Amino acid sequence: MFNEQDIINTTIDLVKIDSRNGRNSEDKIVQYISGILSNLKVDFKIVNHEGCRKSIIAYYPGINQAKNFLVCGHLDTVNIKDISLSKDGSLDVEFKDNKIYGLGSSDMKSGLSSIIYALKYLVLNNIKPAYDIFFAFTGDEESDKAGALYLLKDDLIKNTKLMLVGEPTNLNLGLGSKGQVWLEVRFKGKSAHGSTPKKGKNAIIMALNFIQEILSPDFFEKNDIFFPKSTANIGFINAPGPFNVVQDNCVVGIDIRMSPPETIVSIKEKVNYALSREFKKNEYELKIVDALESSFIRPESKVAMKLKSIINKYVSGKRKISLSYATDGSVLNTHANIPFVILGPGIPEVIHSKEEYVPVDNIINCVEIYKDIFLNLDQIIL
Numbered sequence: 001m002f003n004e005q006d007i008i009n010t011t012i013d014l015v016k017i018d019s020r021n022g023r024n025s026e027d028k029i030v031q032y033i034s035g036i037l038s039n040l041k042v043d044f045k046i047v048n049h050e051g052c053r054k055s056i057i058a059y060y061p062g063i064n065q066a067k068n069f070l071v072c073g074h075l076d077t078v079n080i081k082d083i084s085l086s087k088d089g090s091l092d093v094e095f096k097d098n099k100i101y102g103l104g105s106s107d108m109k110s111g112l113s114s115i116i117y118a119l120k121y122l123v124l125n126n127i128k129p130a131y132d133i134f135f136a137f138t139g140d141e142e143s144d145k146a147g148a149l150y151l152l153k154d155d156l157i158k159n160t161k162l163m164l165v166g167e168p169t170n171l172n173l174g175l176g177s178k179g180q181v182w183l184e185v186r187f188k189g190k191s192a193h194g195s196t197p198k199k200g201k202n203a204i205i206m207a208l209n210f211i212q213e214i215l216s217p218d219f220f221e222k223n224d225i226f227f228p229k230s231t232a233n234i235g236f237i238n239a240p241g242p243f244n245v246v247q248d249n250c251v252v253g254i255d256i257r258m259s260p261p262e263t264i265v266s267i268k269e270k271v272n273y274a275l276s277r278e279f280k281k282n283e284y285e286l287k288i289v290d291a292l293e294s295s296f297i298r299p300e301s302k303v304a305m306k307l308k309s310i311i312n313k314y315v316s317g318k319r320k321i322s323l324s325y326a327t328d329g330s331v332l333n334t335h336a337n338i339p340f341v342i343l344g345p346g347i348p349e350v351i352h353s354k355e356e357y358v359p360v361d362n363i364i365n366c367v368e369i370y371k372d373i374f375l376n377l378d379q380i381i382l
Helices: 004-016 027-040 105-124 146-151 155-159 203-214 264-278 302-312 328-336 360-375
Strands: 043-049 053-060 064-074 094-096 099-101 131-138 160-165 173-177 179-188 231-238 249-258 284-292 320-323 340-342 357-359
Touching (some): 004 027, 004 099, 004 105, 004 360, 027 043, 027 105, 043 146, 064 146, 064 155, 064 328, 105 131, 146 328, 155 160, 160 328, 179 264, 203 231, 203 264, 264 284, 284 328, 357 360
Parallel strands (some): 064 160, 160 340
Antiparallel strands (some): 053 131, 094 099, 099 357, 173 340
């Protein structure tokens, strides 16, 4: 149906657009995609988030409007500062060895391109799917997930029965996603001269003792075998200095990614227990910055089996997998109990780096897979 070069060109155009996460980062890519949607005469709206971020929500009507299928792809990329730019301000893109190289090529401009061409197929062939399909091109996914949080306020999700997130999976079927808890702990010690540390209580040492507890191999429950192990990463430790002072203030940022049976509640309980066992109440302040539950669609479910059979028609050797990172789907699953799968072109191992790339075959096959999913919604959404 489509010339492969057209799909390649669109993907390259999207990668060239500088949409690194930050103020107004989605402006240019929203303009580009809204132009495509306008030409296709697809209904859509542009959503402004706090005046400086943008998303697009497009609607394609199906036969049955009592249910809908939500397709989601984010517009922004991770913000790598020292990236090569062309004279016109666009990102440098290279096409060689049947691969597209450039920031966002896998995460997730190739996913956006695949979604657009699968939608084009429906429009140009005047095909009505079994159910309504909404397309959410979201802003600010790489930071505060403003686009996904907006969807929680939209009436469309009242009828959403399944969500497809086009994040890079190398066309493996993502049925699980680890949850996340981001927490900050401020430790309050007692100041003293650096030459007499025993007269004070060093907040940095308090923080290090707590970190040792969090990083203990026994901190997490044994994970469900389908999921990667739960992990904790120390994102930052901040104390004001200088050398010759016993610090009475230290803040630690921790990124916990949990797999079942761990939940937000169980993680909070463990963190609070670790703190209360070691410190007095006035010696610390705990702040939960963000919390998303893990998600799971059973591999033997009818939804998973049908989606896997569609993938098998176009590519072989793909697996049902669980992913370590959170997505926009994690937001809707946590707050609206909407099940989601993650399936997209791109190589997860190279994302968020200057060496990011996507194989062209990945994109072409993904367009076909998405088309087939859209045409078989009555067998996927039960």
